[in-house]
Amino acid sequence: MARVRIPIGPQHPALKEPENFTITLDGERVVGADIRIGYTHRGIEKLMESRSYIQNLYLVERICGICSYTHVYNYTHNVEEVLGLKAPPRAEYIRTLFLELERLHSHLLWVGVAGHEIGFDTLFMYTWQDRELVQDLLEMISGNRVNYAMNTVGGVRRDVSEEQRQKVLKAMDVVEKRCKFYQEMATNEKTLLSRAVGVGILKPSDAIRLCAVGPTARASGIDMDIRRDDPYAVYPELKFNVPTTDTCDVMGRVVVRVLELYEIIGMIRQLMQKLPAGDIKVKAPRRVPEGEAISHTEAPRGEDIHYLHADGTDKPERYKVRTPTMANMPSVAKMLEGVYLADVPITLAAIDPCMGCMDRVLVLKDGKEERNVLEWDRLRKYGIRWYAERGWKQ
């Protein structure tokens, strides 16, 4: 049978965000996939250069609609490092609480989305209902469900009261019970197993070669987790395991995430029990001295890297973000090789893609991709000229 190339995206019901995957098919089997990104680029990095450090707190939070806190944590970490500030211990505990609550609701969301991709809408409805418990906790503490506006340079903006502490602990008991139910179901439901086992294989050697991160790498047996390997926040004081599997398929990615739910619940309990007394923030100056900092955290989807270059004004000179989805994209092309066409949506969803966060600009010249290596100075001048030509002001 002749090979057929069919486009999935940029508009397709399996994709929650527009990207283009051109699939080469041999019958019903996928033999290759070309990925073209760039449909949801928002230019946040450039926008950050024209906003003050305080304004950027709110902009950087909007990089992602699900793991917003991990971005703002990275940002404040960078700014504090250049300033030479250190947030009080209570603030670091509350920050870590938010990082983990965010991971909890993100993983629950993912289990639901994965269920929806294979037509298991009952699972989708169940997990999203339980996710509301976590969302309610986040709203109770910060006042917001998605972009919490909780972090600030030098600490956090709101405290956790004793009553809220008890409520968090109580909610964890309920969530733990629900997680047991999901674990039971994910390992026993026949139709779910038949769609997940042996689908979307990513061998450990490929995972390393293609720089997979987070749960995607851990499902291929790569034992990596930034929280343990290069601890930040208060992770050195917490006890937790890093679950891995060696099945290398979609099922492995389900198992890794479901097992991680228990670790998260355990960590939140420890955080709530150890929560030290004291201030929640220190005063930070508006101007940031010249310097640069790099920070990486374990976002729900994997390693998230932020880089800051400060030039002594109240605005960053350059800010750079590499989200985990970007790192996992090359692995997707590998995973798609050999799956059935019907398995493309679930294979793609298995990395928990967040397209808007990772998108990059592609320059097309005469319909072809243009590759150019620019020195920093030239890039800067090019950028200034590009914006000036369009009447934008710095």
Add this chain to the structure above:
Amino acid sequence: MNWLLSIIYLVVFPGILFVLGFAFFAEWLDRKVYARVQRRVGPPFLQPLADFIKLSSKEDVVPEKADNAIFTAAPIISLAAILAAFLYVPVVTATALHVFEGDLIVALYLLTIPTLALFLGGWFSGNLFGQSGAMRVASLLFSYEVPFFLALLAPALMAGTWSMSGIVVYLYGNPLAFVVTIGAFFIAVISLQGKLERLPFDIPDAETEIVGGPMSEYSGRRLALFRLARDAEMVVGAGLIAAVFLGGPWCPFISLDPGYIAWAVGAAFFILKTLIVLGLLILMKSAVARIRVDQMVNVAYKYLIPLALAQMLVVVLVKYMGWF
């Protein structure tokens, strides 16, 4: 007066109006139970009817690339075939409106037409998703149709007749015969789920893979008719299974007097049994994920067909031993 009764039978009860009303009710029940299982509220009682009226009042669109005649005819033909099939299902008494030796085969044939209409409608809609959905419809036809036919063969063998009314008459005499064919009953229900393209067999219109499948380009009154046809197919298929396996209008108080009370009780029992089959279809839908085309073929040829054949062997043995 006989012709008047026949017209009432055809048009009102248990003919067209009854089937359509029951179809709307079945859709509501399906959506409501599905929603309650998922801890949602679900639609209000008249929602399916409201959807139908709203869709019917929408703009009439035929895509430029579509074949107008086939595109329009497909939903009408499928609804007509389903309504015709219901004439042979005994609802009120043991005999349907029209009875002849072999009406079971005709009804099964008529119930295959909606699938072909869906295939043609999707194929000639000029849409890539519609065409790949149509291909899936056609390739799945053999996976569920063969076990469905084989499963319905069991009660026919049991009763020794090809007529649905004949089978029901036999079940009136031997109510316990349904125990022998209980395996075939479940095979028939699972195959019917495939025939109706519902989870876990909703492969032709898997929304996350191929959008709406064959119905991608359908809108307005054509979509309304297609949806109504599918609901009616669900009711007629469930009614057919309720009749040949569970005895349709058979009830424990067979000698009710006067006649019209017996009719009313018979119809009530038929509806009750149909609801049981519908309940099985709905619960199956809410507890599973969608399987792939190749897995569906596996399920049909590795499990359903051998089991249906084993069931026939059981029936033949039971008949040979003279237990029924």
